Amino acid sequence: MKKEKYQVELLAPAGSYESLMTAIDNGADAIYFGVGQINMRSQSAANFDLEDLKKIAKICQENNIKSYLTINTVLYDNDLKMMKQLIDTAKASKISAVIVSDMAAVQYAHSVKMPLHISTQLSISNVESVRFFAQYAQQIVLARELNIDMISKISQEIKKQNITNPDGNLIPIEAFAHGALCIGISGRCSMSLYNENSSANRGACRQMCRRKYKVTDLETNKEMVLDNEFVMSPKDICTIGFLKDFLAAGISSLKIEGRGRSPEYVATVIKAYRQAIDSINDGTYTLKKVLAWEKELGTVFNRGMSDGYYLGKPLHEWSASGNSQATEKKYFAGVVSHYFPKAKVAEIDLQAHDIKIDDKYSITGETTGVLFGKIKSIQLADESKTKEAKTDQIITIAVDQPVKKNDKLYIIKDRKIYD
Numbered sequence: 001m002k003k004e005k006y007q008v009e010l011l012a013p014a015g016s017y018e019s020l021m022t023a024i025d026n027g028a029d030a031i032y033f034g035v036g037q038i039n040m041r042s043q044s045a046a047n048f049d050l051e052d053l054k055k056i057a058k059i060c061q062e063n064n065i066k067s068y069l070t071i072n073t074v075l076y077d078n079d080l081k082m083m084k085q086l087i088d089t090a091k092a093s094k095i096s097a098v099i100v101s102d103m104a105a106v107q108y109a110h111s112v113k114m115p116l117h118i119s120t121q122l123s124i125s126n127v128e129s130v131r132f133f134a135q136y137a138q139q140i141v142l143a144r145e146l147n148i149d150m151i152s153k154i155s156q157e158i159k160k161q162n163i164t165n166p167d168g169n170l171i172p173i174e175a176f177a178h179g180a181l182c183i184g185i186s187g188r189c190s191m192s193l194y195n196e197n198s199s200a201n202r203g204a205c206r207q208m209c210r211r212k213y214k215v216t217d218l219e220t221n222k223e224m225v226l227d228n229e230f231v232m233s234p235k236d237i238c239t240i241g242f243l244k245d246f247l248a249a250g251i252s253s254l255k256i257e258g259r260g261r262s263p264e265y266v267a268t269v270i271k272a273y274r275q276a277i278d279s280i281n282d283g284t285y286t287l288k289k290v291l292a293w294e295k296e297l298g299t300v301f302n303r304g305m306s307d308g309y310y311l312g313k314p315l316h317e318w319s320a321s322g323n324s325q326a327t328e329k330k331y332f333a334g335v336v337s338h339y340f341p342k343a344k345v346a347e348i349d350l351q352a353h354d355i356k357i358d359d360k361y362s363i364t365g366e367t368t369g370v371l372f373g374k375i376k377s378i379q380l381a382d383e384s385k386t387k388e389a390k391t392d393q394i395i396t397i398a399v400d401q402p403v404k405k406n407d408k409l410y411i412i413k414d415r416k417i418y419d
Contacts, residue, residue, distance in 0.1 A: 004248065005281045006247045006248075006277070006280065006281060007252075008247055008251060008252060008253065008254055008277060009029045009030055009066075009172075009174075009252060009253040009254065010027065010028050010029045010030070010254050010256070010270065010273055010274055010277060011028070011029065011030045011031070011032060011068070011174070011253050011254060011255045011256060012026075012028035012030070012031050012032075012256055012266060012270050013031070013032060013033075013179075013256055013257065013258040013259040013261070013266060014031040014032065014033040014056075014259065014266075015033065015034075015258075015259035015260055015261070016263070016366075017366035017367070018263040018364045018365060018366055018368070018369060018370060019259075019261075019262075019263045019266045019369075020033070020056065020059065020369075021059075021365075021366070021367060021368065021369030021370075022263045022266045022267045022270070022364075022369035022370045023065075023266055023270055023369075024059075024060075024063045024065060024369070025267070025369045025370075026266070026267050026270040026271040026274060027270060027271065027274030028065060028270050028274075029065055029066065030060075030065055030066035030067070030068060030096070030253075031060065031065065031066075031067055031068070032067075032068040032069075032070055032099060032255075032259070033048060033056065033067070033068075033069065033070065033259065034048070034069070034070045034259065035048050035049065035050060035052070035053065035069060035086060036049070036050070036082065036086070037082075038071055038073045038075065038079050038082060038083060038086070050085070050086070050089055053069070053089055053090055053093035053095060054093045056093075056095070057093045057094045057095050057096075060096070061094070066096035066097070067095050067096045068095070068096055068097050068098070068099050068117060069086065069090045069095050069097075069098045069099065070098075070099045070119070071083055071086055071087065071098050071099065071100050071105050072099050072100055072101040072102075072105075072119035072121055073101070073102070074101075074102060075102040075104050075105060080104060083102075083104065083105050083108065084108055086098075087105070087108055087109050087112065087114050088112065090114065091112060091113075091114045096115065097114075097115035097116055097117050097138055097139070098114055098115070098116050098117070099116070099117045099118075099119050099141070100116050100117070100118070100119060101118070101119035101121035101122050106118070106133075106136050106137075107136075109136075110136045110166075115138045116136060116137050116138060117137055117138060117139040117140065117141060117174070118133045118136075118137045118139070118140045118141060119141055120141040120142065120143060120144055120176065123143040123145070124140050124141070124142050124143055125142070125143045125145065125146060125150070126154070127153075127154050127157040127158070127161070127163070130154060130157075130158065130163060130171060130173070131161070131163050134163050134164065134165050134171040135166070136166070137165060137166075137171070138165050138166065138167060138172075139165070139171070139172045139173070139174055139252070139253065140171055140172070140173055140174065141173075141174040141175070141176075141253075141255065142154070142173055142174065142175050144175075144176055144181065144182075144237075144308065144309065145309050146175075146309065146310075147309055147310055147311065147312040148242075148245055148246065148249045148310050148311065148312075149249075149312070151173070151175065151249040151250065151251065151310075152248075152249040152250060154173065154250070155173060155249060155250025155251075156250070158170055158171055158173070158250075172252035172253060173250065173251060173252055173253070174251070174252065174253035174254075174255055175246075175251050175253075175254070175255065176237055176255045176256075176257055176308075177237070177239045177240075177243070177246065177251075177254040177255060177256060177273065178236070178237055178238055178239060178240070178254075178256050178257065178269055178273065178297075179236055179237060179256055179257025179258045179269075180236055180237075180257050180258070180303070181234045181235065181236060181237050181306070181308050182234075234303075234306065234308075235302075235303055235304035235305055235306035236257075236302045236303050236304065236305055236306065237257070237305075237306065237307070237308035237310075238294070238297060238302075238305035238306065238307075239254075239307070239308075239310060240272060240273060240276050240290060240293050240294060240297065241290050241294065242307070242310070242311065243273075243276050243277070243280060243285075244280050244285060246310065247277075247280065254273060254277075256269050256270060256273065258301075261300075261301050262300070262301065262330070262364075263362075263364045263369060263370035264300055264330060264362050264364075264370055264372075264410075264412075265300040265301050266370070267362075267369070267370045267372070268296060268297065268299065268300045269297060269300065272293040272296055272297055275289075275293065276289070276290075276293060298325075298326065298327050299326055299327050299328040300326050300328070301326050302325050302326055303325055304325050326415065327414065327415055328360075328412050328413065328414060328415060329412070329413055329415045330362060330410040330411065330412050330413075331352070331353050331410060331411050331412075331413065332351075332352050332353065332408060332409075332410055333348075333350060333351070333352060333353035333354075333355055333361070333409045333410060333411045334348045334349050334350040334351045334352065334353070334408075334409045335348070335349050335351060335406055335407070335408055335409065336348060336349075336363065336365075336403050336404065336405055336406065336407040336408075336409065337349045337394070337405060338405060339399070339402060339403050339404065339405070340396075341402060344398060344399060344400065345379075345396045345397060345398050345399060346363070346396065346397055346399045346403050346409075347394065347395070347396050348394070348395050348396070348397060348409055349394055350389055350390070350391050350392060350393050350394070350395060351391065351392070352391060353391060353411050354388065354389065354390050354391055355375055355378065355388070355389050355395075355397075355411055356375065356378075356387055356388040356389070357375055357376070357377070357378065357387045357388070358374060358375060359374070359375045359411050359412075360372070360373075360374055360375075360411070360412040360413075361373055361374070361375060361409060361410060361411055361412060362409075362410045362412060363399065363403050363407050363408065363409050363410075364407060364408050364410070365403065365404050365406065365407030365408070366404075367404060368402075368403050368404055368407050371399070371400075371401055371403065372412075373399065373400060375397055376397075376398050377397065377398050378395050378396075378397055379395060379396045379397075380393065380394075380395055381393070381394045381395070
């Protein structure tokens with residue numbers, strides 16, 4: 001029996017140039033990013049400026065991947081001028097598409113013939129909504145609340161009813177495959193606005209749901225028995241264990257959440273999902289591989305892993321903490337001051353952390369992305385070798401791939417041992 005091969009886009013978060021290059025290096029087919037204040041990660045990711053659009057588009061074109069600009073917040077009247085400027089500049093810069101949710105942005109992008117994707121914030125949950133927005137959009141991000149059966153039925157109806165986008169193609173559907181799951185409906189939440197006058201729907205979430213809460217009966221003053229105090233903080237989505245079923249449901253684009261997370265997170269997650277997609281397509285996707293990928297995914301930022309809503313189970317898996325449950329943690333150690341390509345060694349100004357032989361490390365930079373390795377040798381400024389180097393020393397270490405001046409060196413430690 002011929003195995004199904006899936007043409008699926010792996011969509012990576014890019015909150016910085018380091019993450020952008022990392023996504024490219026680890027097999028992403030597209031990246032999404034924000035500029036300024038009218039995107040859903042305006043305060044949690046580094047973001048870019050308007051002037052960065054041409055550079056980002058050029059980098060993506062040179063590496064044969066697509067670039068998507070997020071303009072997906074609620075828009076007020078005073079945002080409309082900025083929205084139009086962003087869309088006009090994105091089009092002139094040859095950004096692949098904009099991701100929008102407000103109808104003002106949908107209509108404007110469509111009117112100037114800028115390719116657009118409908119954001120999850122619009123909670124597209126049925127085929128009639130898909131049909132309506134397919135008039136405008138090249139791609140639709142479905143609501144996060146759907147299960148696999150619901151997604152599959154929408155996908156089947158798209159084919160059956162021949163629902164096409166403005167390019168004349170069957171409308172592709174996109175879904176979140178990995179990353180933070182918000183307790184709000186498709187990311188729409190008013191807790192921050194109500195409590196701190198800081199709207200999550202305008203990219204300024206204060207993460208109120210990630211805090212500790214008690215539930216108390218006001219009549220008896222008795223507290224309810226809870227598994228833990230993080231009663232509104234669900235675990236992250238992880239679909240890698242049922243990715244084959246996820247793709248079979250008709251998903252055309254796998255979106256990885258995490259524009260506010262580190263380049264190491266982007267590298268680890270994109271690499272794992274790239275390998276998983278390729279394994280499904282070449283028939284080597286196995287439980288043994290899934291367990292290895294899940295272990296690797298657990299090393300970077302996460303609040304625990306869950307199936308989200310996709311398998312139709314009641315969502316009772318709350319995270320044990322509002323913070324990361326990663327098994328590893330990185331510590332800034334120093335800065336690259338020079339790289340010697342013939343010797344393949346980097347000169348490091350150790351500024352903040354001691355290092356020793358066999359330490360795991362990562363090196364990040366705007367053009368380098370992120371490189372992982374293990375300290376194999378350490379040489380001091382007097383050319384003597386050592387097994388351990390202290391902060392404030394100038395050292396050289398062997399690095400298999402080129403790095404750049406001012407790239408940052410981090411040491412990666414096991415949290416259980418080191419914290």
